[in-house]
Amino acid sequence: MFKKLFKSVVAICCLVLSACATGPVDEYREAKGQDSRVKYIILHYTWESLMDSIKILTEQEVSAHYLITDEEPARVIQLVDENRRAWHAGKSQWGTDTNLNAQSIGIEIVNLGPKQSGKKVPSDINQWQAYTSSQIERLIVLLKDIQQRHQIQGKNILAHSDIAPQRKLDPGPAFPWQWLAQEGLGRWYDEHQVASLTRKYKKEGLPSTLSLQKALKTLGYDIELTGDWTSKSQQVLRAFQMHYRPVKFDGRMDAQTAAILMNLRAMEASEN
Incomplete structure (x- = not known):
């Protein structure tokens, strides 16, 4: 009886080993010459309640890699494996990269955005729902973790509105970009230099429209270099203001916006 059992076990082991030997891969060795396909992290608000957000992100065409809840404390829910492409960015561009779904990780945060619905975008930051400290702490x-594993540059942590300014507003002006930048997650301007530049521009006038458009393009924004503030250019400028000067994001160039923009452009140039 024991001999028959032993022979059966040996036969099974042989079959397993045989199957392994004829599989698609015989051996795995990790090569040094490689890096992550992920280049960007894109932040969104859901514009829906938690339950509706989960339903939409799991049952409809749109998706994201992670969802941060509005519970207290906030929780992080993973919806898509990082090795797979989530459908969160849509038609998008940053620098020369287009359709960023293939190169990015999307993070949705449960937040209703504008407190009042309607076609007109609220111009006062207080008319937008605030993010909770718990949400931002979990996000950080x-x-x-994502940045370390994929070696993503801080400046490539972006808003959906940055990469699709003609279509999107999220995560909106209430999102605390400066808090993230203080944690090394994103870029921010030098406040002393911006204050000095603002005084200069108020006294001497703003740089030319074309030079300001070129500065936006240098940072990564998809903008046409027309030399005029067209409606599309103003949409891009509004996205920039929501990110870096959210107290006023009317899409109109002023001394402080110009100062922030030119300071960031100088920082970008010094890094390259």
């Missing part, structure tokens, strides 16, 4: 931990 998640971002640092």
Whole structure:
């Protein structure tokens, strides 16, 4: 009886080994010459309640890699494996990269955005729902983990509105970009230099429209270099203001916006 059992076990082991030997891969060795396909992290608000957000992101065509809830404390829910492409960015561009779904990780945060619905975008930051400290604290931990694993540059942590300014507003002007930048997650301007530049521009006038458009393009924004503030250019400028000067985001160039923009452009040039 024991001999028959032993022979059966040996036969099974032989079959398993045989199957392994004829599989698609015989051996795995990790090559040094490689890096992550992920270049960007894109932040969104859901514009829906938690339950509706989960339903939409799991049952409809739109998706994201992660969802941060509005519970207290906030939770992080993974919806798509990072090795797979989530459908969160849509038609998008940053620099020369287009359709960023293939190169990015999308993070949705449960937030209703504008407190009042309607076609007109609220111009006062207080008319937008604030993010909770718990949400941002969980987001910071998640971002640092993703950034470290994929070696993502801080300046490539972006808003959906940055990469699709003609279509999107999220995560909106209430999102605390400066808080993230203080944690090394994103870029921010030098406040002293911006204050000095603002005084200069108020006294001497703004740089030319074309030079300001070129500065936006240098940072990565998809903008036509027309030399005029067309409606599309103003949409891009509004996205920039929501990110870096959210107290006023009317899409109109002024001394402070110009100062922030030119300071960031100088920082970008010094890094390259």
